[in-house]
Amino acid sequence: MVDDRSLRARLPENWRRILTTRAAVVLVLLVALLSVATAVVNIGTNAVGGPLEAYVPDAVRNAAAFTGALTGFLMVGSALSLRRGLRAGWWATLLLLPLTAAQGLLQSSPYSFPLVVLSGVSIPVLLLTRKRFDNSLSLSTTQIAAGAALVGVQVYGTIGGYTLREDFDGISTILDAFYFTLITSSTVGYGDVTPNPASVQAMLFTMSVLILGVASFGIAIGALVGPLIQDRISRTLGKMTDSQLQLLDEHLLVLGYGELTEPIVDELADTGHEFVVVTNDQEAATALTNRDMPVVTGDPSDEDPLQRAKIDRAAAVLVATNHDAEDALTVLTARQLAPGARIVAAATDRENVKKLERAGADAVISPAQLGGHLLVRSALGSDESGLIDRILER
Numbered sequence: 151m152v153d154d155r156s157l158r159a160r161l162p163e164n165w166r167r168i169l170t171t172r173a174a175v176v177l178v179l180l181v182a183l184l185s186v187a188t189a190v191v192n193i194g195t196n197a198v199g200g201p202l203e204a205y206v207p208d209a210v211r212n213a214a215a216f217t218g219a220l221t222g223f224l225m226v227g228s229a230l231s232l233r234r235g236l237r238a239g240w241w242a243t244l245l246l247l248p249l250t251a252a253q254g255l256l257q258s259s260p261y262s263f264p265l266v267v268l269s270g271v272s273i274p275v276l277l278l279t280r281k282r283f284d285n286s287l288s289l290s291t292t293q294i295a296a297g298a299a300l301v302g303v304q305v306y307g308t309i310g311g312y313t314l315r316e317d318f319d320g321i322s323t324i325l326d327a328f329y330f331t332l333i334t335s336s337t338v339g340y341g342d343v344t345p346n347p348a349s350v351q352a353m354l355f356t357m358s359v360l361i362l363g364v365a366s367f368g369i370a371i372g373a374l375v376g377p378l379i380q381d382r383i384s385r386t387l388g389k390m391t392d393s394q395l396q397l398l399d400e401h402l403l404v405l406g407y408g409e410l411t412e413p414i415v416d417e418l419a420d421t422g423h424e425f426v427v428v429t430n431d432q433e434a435a436t437a438l439t440n441r442d443m444p445v446v447t448g449d450p451s452d453e454d455p456l457q458r459a460k461i462d463r464a465a466a467v468l469v470a471t472n473h474d475a476e477d478a479l480t481v482l483t484a485r486q487l488a489p490g491a492r493i494v495a496a497a498t499d500r501e502n503v504k505k506l507e508r509a510g511a512d513a514v515i516s517p518a519q520l521g522g523h524l525l526v527r528s529a530l531g532s533d534e535s536g537l538i539d540r541i542l543e544r
Contacts, residue, residue, distance in 0.1 A: 185222030299366035307331025317352035335363020405450035470496035485510030
């Protein structure tokens with residue numbers, strides 16, 4: 151039987167934060183999938199029997215079923231935002247959860263009961279984990295342009311279509327104009343709303359909506375799919391994705407990689423403590439990634455890789471390569487970015503211990519000096535055999 155204490159020792163120190171964060175994300179994702187499934191079932195069966203059956207008109211019940219599917223897809227997006235620790239995703243989810251519960255009640259179907267219950271359970275869980283989602287939303291220029299293009303085309307088409315409604319067959323309300331813009335810009339074109347062939351102005355307007363709509367949809371797809379492809383390439387090249395980096399907290403940061411670093415990484419992997427290696431050695435990064443170890447590829451003495459590795463949230467920083475001069479520069483950079491972090495360094499040459507301390511390291515260990523000390527202690531009869539055997543096994 152495995153000792154419970156050994157299991158707890160192998161867990162990372164922030165395991166409660168990781169567990170509660172993932173629980174909130176899983177719950178929200180389940181609500182999203184259940185919302186879509188419930189809407190599809192209620193649309194297909196038109197089942198009734200809920201507590202509000204006698205008070206909800208058929209039109210409202212049908213509308214709740216159709217919009218339930220849309221809300222479910224929106225919640226999938228908010229769940230992905232929660233996975234990245236975004237505060238915007240937390241607020242979006244907090245607004246969508248009561249909406250899914252209300253839609254479940256308005257559908258007045260026995261199939262909607264699990265959706266209402268799970269939505270109600272998810273709200274207090276989300277409130278209790280509020281501090282877990284504190285990352286700000288950072289949108290690229292392309293993503294902002296994609297969103298602005300989509301909204302702009304819909305506004306342009308809706309207002310223009312409603313203004314020219316007398317030149318169109320099928321447009322009489324603002325909703326008809328929005329519907330016309332949506333099916334035209336998405337190239338669906340059912341043919342139920344068409345410009346009057348006698349109106350050149352209406353035909354030119356339709357062509358402009360079609361061209362602008364296709365362009366905006368193309369930009370939007372590129373902005374959404376592009377980051378996913380980039381994440382996949384990053385994994386292949388031995389880099390951590392942005393979503394993985396956003397979840398880092400109270401981790402150990404290992405800066406650089408060399409012969410001295412290998413036993414450190416193995417020790418951290420055995421203890422189960424969360425850590426990240428920052429190295430500019432591509433072969434080492436690929437090898438570590440193949441062993442499912444987190445890596446940020448970049449020069450550990452540069453600020454950008456350390457900021458990507460969330461050095462401001464790190465519990466401690468380890469610097470141990472075969473080059474004391476590079477380690478000193480790395481320690482200087484790490485101390486500048488994380489003044490309160492504990493920095494431990496290894497000195498290949500004993501005379502460089504003081505230099506690394508002056509660079510900003512809280513503790514500097516000389517492997518050669520430590521090895522000599524242990525050998526002398528063992529030769530004099532001190533019982534250090536267990537520690538020496540463990541070091542030699544490494």
